[in-house]
Amino acid sequence: MPEPILQLHGLDAHYGDFQALYGVDMKVMEGEVLAIIGSNGAGKTTLMRSITGLLSNGPAQIKYRGVDISAQRADEIAVQGLAMVPEGRQLFPSLSVRENLMIGAQVGRKGPWDLDAVYKLFPILEERKDQQSTSLSGGQQQMVAIGRALMANPDLILFDEISLGLAPIIIKDIYEALPGIIGEGMSAIIVEQDISKALSVSSRVYCLQEGRVSLEGASDTVSREDISRAYFGIE
Amino acid sequence: MTLQDYNVTRSSNAARVAAILGALILITLVAAPWWAGRADMRLMGELFLYLALASLWNLMAGYAGLVSVGQQAFVGFGGYMLFALTMFAGLHPIAAIAGAGVLGALISVPVAVLIFRLRGAYFAIGTWVIAEVFRLGFAQISSLGGGSGSSLPVAIVKSLASKRAMRESISYWLALGAAVIVISAVYLFLRSRKGLALTAIRDNELAAGSLGIDIWRTKFIVYVVTSALTAMIGALIFLQKLRISPDAAFSVNDWTAFVIFIVVIGGIGTIEGPIIGTLVFFALRETLADLGTIYLIVLGVVAIVMMLKAPKGIWGLIRSRFDLQLFPLGYRVITPGKTDKS
Amino acid sequence: MDWLNAIVQGTLLGGLYALFAAGLSLIFGVMRLVNIAHGDMIILAAYLGLTVTTATGLHPLLALVLVVPTMGVIGYVLQRGLLNQTLGDDLLPPLLVTFGLSVIIQNGLLEVYSADPQKMDAGALETASVAVGGLNLGVLPVLTFAVAVAVIWGLQWTFYHTALGRAFRAVSDNQDIAQLMGLNRRHIFGVAMALALGVTAIAGILLGIRTSFDPSIGGGRLIFGFEAVIIGGLGNLWGTLVGGVILGVAQTVGAKIDPGWQILSGHLAFLLILAIRPNGLFPRIS
Numbered sequence A: 001m002p003e004p005i006l007q008l009h010g011l012d013a014h015y016g017d018f019q020a021l022y023g024v025d026m027k028v029m030e031g032e033v034l035a036i037i038g039s040n041g042a043g044k045t046t047l048m049r050s051i052t053g054l055l056s057n058g059p060a061q062i063k064y065r066g067v068d069i070s071a072q073r074a075d076e077i078a079v080q081g082l083a084m085v086p087e088g089r090q091l092f093p094s095l096s097v098r099e100n101l102m103i104g105a106q107v108g109r110k111g112p113w114d115l116d117a118v119y120k121l122f123p124i125l126e127e128r129k130d131q132q133s134t135s136l137s138g139g140q141q142q143m144v145a146i147g148r149a150l151m152a153n154p155d156l157i158l159f160d161e162i163s164l165g166l167a168p169i170i171i172k173d174i175y176e177a178l179p180g181i182i183g184e185g186m187s188a189i190i191v192e193q194d195i196s197k198a199l200s201v202s203s204r205v206y207c208l209q210e211g212r213v214s215l216e217g218a219s220d221t222v223s224r225e226d227i228s229r230a231y232f233g234i235e
Numbered sequence B: 001m002t003l004q005d006y007n008v009t010r011s012s013n014a015a016r017v018a019a020i021l022g023a024l025i026l027i028t029l030v031a032a033p034w035w036a037g038r039a040d041m042r043l044m045g046e047l048f049l050y051l052a053l054a055s056l057w058n059l060m061a062g063y064a065g066l067v068s069v070g071q072q073a074f075v076g077f078g079g080y081m082l083f084a085l086t087m088f089a090g091l092h093p094i095a096a097i098a099g100a101g102v103l104g105a106l107i108s109v110p111v112a113v114l115i116f117r118l119r120g121a122y123f124a125i126g127t128w129v130i131a132e133v134f135r136l137g138f139a140q141i142s143s144l145g146g147g148s149g150s151s152l153p154v155a156i157v158k159s160l161a162s163k164r165a166m167r168e169s170i171s172y173w174l175a176l177g178a179a180v181i182v183i184s185a186v187y188l189f190l191r192s193r194k195g196l197a198l199t200a201i202r203d204n205e206l207a208a209g210s211l212g213i214d215i216w217r218t219k220f221i222v223y224v225v226t227s228a229l230t231a232m233i234g235a236l237i238f239l240q241k242l243r244i245s246p247d248a249a250f251s252v253n254d255w256t257a258f259v260i261f262i263v264v265i266g267g268i269g270t271i272e273g274p275i276i277g278t279l280v281f282f283a284l285r286e287t288l289a290d291l292g293t294i295y296l297i298v299l300g301v302v303a304i305v306m307m308l309k310a311p312k313g314i315w316g317l318i319r320s321r322f323d324l325q326l327f328p329l330g331y332r333v334i335t336p337g338k339t340d341k342s
Numbered sequence C: 001m002d003w004l005n006a007i008v009q010g011t012l013l014g015g016l017y018a019l020f021a022a023g024l025s026l027i028f029g030v031m032r033l034v035n036i037a038h039g040d041m042i043i044l045a046a047y048l049g050l051t052v053t054t055a056t057g058l059h060p061l062l063a064l065v066l067v068v069p070t071m072g073v074i075g076y077v078l079q080r081g082l083l084n085q086t087l088g089d090d091l092l093p094p095l096l097v098t099f100g101l102s103v104i105i106q107n108g109l110l111e112v113y114s115a116d117p118q119k120m121d122a123g124a125l126e127t128a129s130v131a132v133g134g135l136n137l138g139v140l141p142v143l144t145f146a147v148a149v150a151v152i153w154g155l156q157w158t159f160y161h162t163a164l165g166r167a168f169r170a171v172s173d174n175q176d177i178a179q180l181m182g183l184n185r186r187h188i189f190g191v192a193m194a195l196a197l198g199v200t201a202i203a204g205i206l207l208g209i210r211t212s213f214d215p216s217i218g219g220g221r222l223i224f225g226f227e228a229v230i231i232g233g234l235g236n237l238w239g240t241l242v243g244g245v246i247l248g249v250a251q252t253v254g255a256k257i258d259p260g261w262q263i264l265s266g267h268l269a270f271l272l273i274l275a276i277r278p279n280g281l282f283p284r285i286s
């Protein structure tokens, strides 16, 4: 029986007076790929920000490898092997492509991912390594963002809408690369609006609706109807 | 509950009580020459001038987002204009005070055009550069005493009133009048359309821009008006002092540091804050000033602690506890059976 | 020849102003903080240098070995203990807190050292000069300029070729995402302030050898540094050196016309450049 690497217990999140998450319970198993779906504004990004420590959380709401990390800062959580490919890529504009990748390794964790490995995965990045990251195309920028997260050699990696704003052909490329990326015992959470993409790479799926979990199930058994009900809230 | 049950109003009981109390206090203060000693009157006169400076700085920093550390530029400018206009143009001192205001407004226009190019904190230092330019510039004018300064000729002093007691009363009333005028002007301005626009800018510059509020112009007007009034206060200050020199006229400590402390301690972004701050500042000064530099260090520490722990100042603390507003600016909706809530 | 001399002396003086400016520019670049107490910290460093030289008999330049790390530690502690709490979207807290700090430092120095002007004794270095093509160049001003070039080169190199510099730039770009890379921004800011005050220490000691100083002159040094930063263009360290030189030349040339005009003409040059090039000569940060 594999251990859960991440457990959420009644996670709430607030922006000032506005509550964005209501008592989210969730579990990610060691080596598992989890999909999170939900419409615009459902709270997916908020959930990612809570897990990574960018939003402050209530006590005992987030456990990582059995340890309560709710009160830890984002950088303290990052060095324990939790990395994120943030929504909208968010590369550092003052850093070159190579530097953007290098800074991912700042956490100092050992593992299979280094510059060479990332360049092997995305050869175009080696050609562009000295360019300013903002001069790349959207797809290439997404590769840098993925590479940057991999450089941390994380145990759990979060992908927040990596297909957002990319051409279908590039999305296809990136999703084809995903299994190779996530292999080798790494766990992953994939946030995606494209439901079929999300289901195709994951073993379990959660659906968020207005800050609450509206569906939880195995990716290959959930029905279309269940999903659309959970997604749009249509009874 | 129907719509008629709601009552939209600007005033509140506290504001009404404050208005009545304020009127009584004002009458008592006007009568001070008949009940207060000379030293007390001097002190109160000074207090009113600081109150006026603080209210003006607060209008700029607390509402218009223009944080200046160079208000001494206009205090000193006004003081020098008092001297120049009375000595060289033969104006009566009171006319010269008005003249200082007009000239202050005029000179602030090119100054604003220049330093409005700087953003945020750099704007603040820019205002300081302007004050230094003024200080060094006036030190070059030998007819005004150059670097060592000059005294107001006796004849001009006497033209205010021949008796000393009368002069002191006039100077006191002028100071009181200045404080009342400045606070009223700030209050009325903030209630006006422009004032509301200003508050909108403060609370959200982007949103205000998209509402079509011309941010630059509104800030510009505030800057010019504040400069004019500050110059008039400066003229009054040096009418009390009767002596002026570049270092005294353009002192960053006297005319800006103290003023900032007053506003921060009292409560920035409120009309009441500078009033409370001025009272606290003078209370501290009268009790601790013997300590010299230690007193100033204490002021600095208090201001820092205040900024970090209670950024809305003493008035903010009071207001959050009692929901008071003595100068009603915002409208409040009163529902029957409920207490006031803004 | 006199004019050429004024220009050369002004250029060398500009090195000192660039040192005033470099720390200011660095912390603005990393955390968008403008430290109103920067000038007072320069003077604080000069007094620390004075204390070290009188207590140990060390040459002021050797006192740097003690004063630079001391100022660095002060910077780190100040940043983590106080200034980090002021950073955010609101402009007022950092501005007013550093303004309060300025008052505290100034009066603290008055309390400890009195208002009497002081000077550091650097022996023969103060008067030594070399003749270059008919011009008499003081060794100290030349040394100051060389130090300024070296410091700016060093900062530039740190910024663009080290992991620390990469962290500075990343935090400056996007604090949240930088945290996700395991960078603790509070620590990074502390290091940036330590570095800035280390440079400030160098500036303070060189100032204290060159001229006499008293606790009240910090504000003026802040203004010189600020003018150099704006003339050069925000976020550009080499631009800061150019800014310092322009300011220095304006001052010495102004003084040549009329001694009373020295400082004033520096300010006027600044205002002129603000009028024609509001973003400075070589801006990097908009």
Ligand SMILES: Nc1ncnc2c1ncn2[C@@H]1O[C@H](COP(=O)(O)OP(=O)(O)OP(=O)(O)O)[C@@H](O)[C@H]1O
Residues within 6 Å of the ligand: A015, A018, A020, A038, A039, A040, A041, A042, A043, A044, A045, A046, A047, A087, A193
């Ligand atoms: N910084 C913020 N301040 C206030 N409210 C916010 C903020 N960020 C998000 N929200 C609100 O929180 C809710 C959840 O937003 P979130 O970004 O988590 O949704 P999402 O599921 O990621 O949506 P999308 O698919 O568009 O990325 C939304 O109603 C949004 O308006």
Ligand SMILES: [Mg+2]
Residues within 6 Å of the ligand: A044, A045, A046, A087, A161
């Ligand atoms: Mg999102």
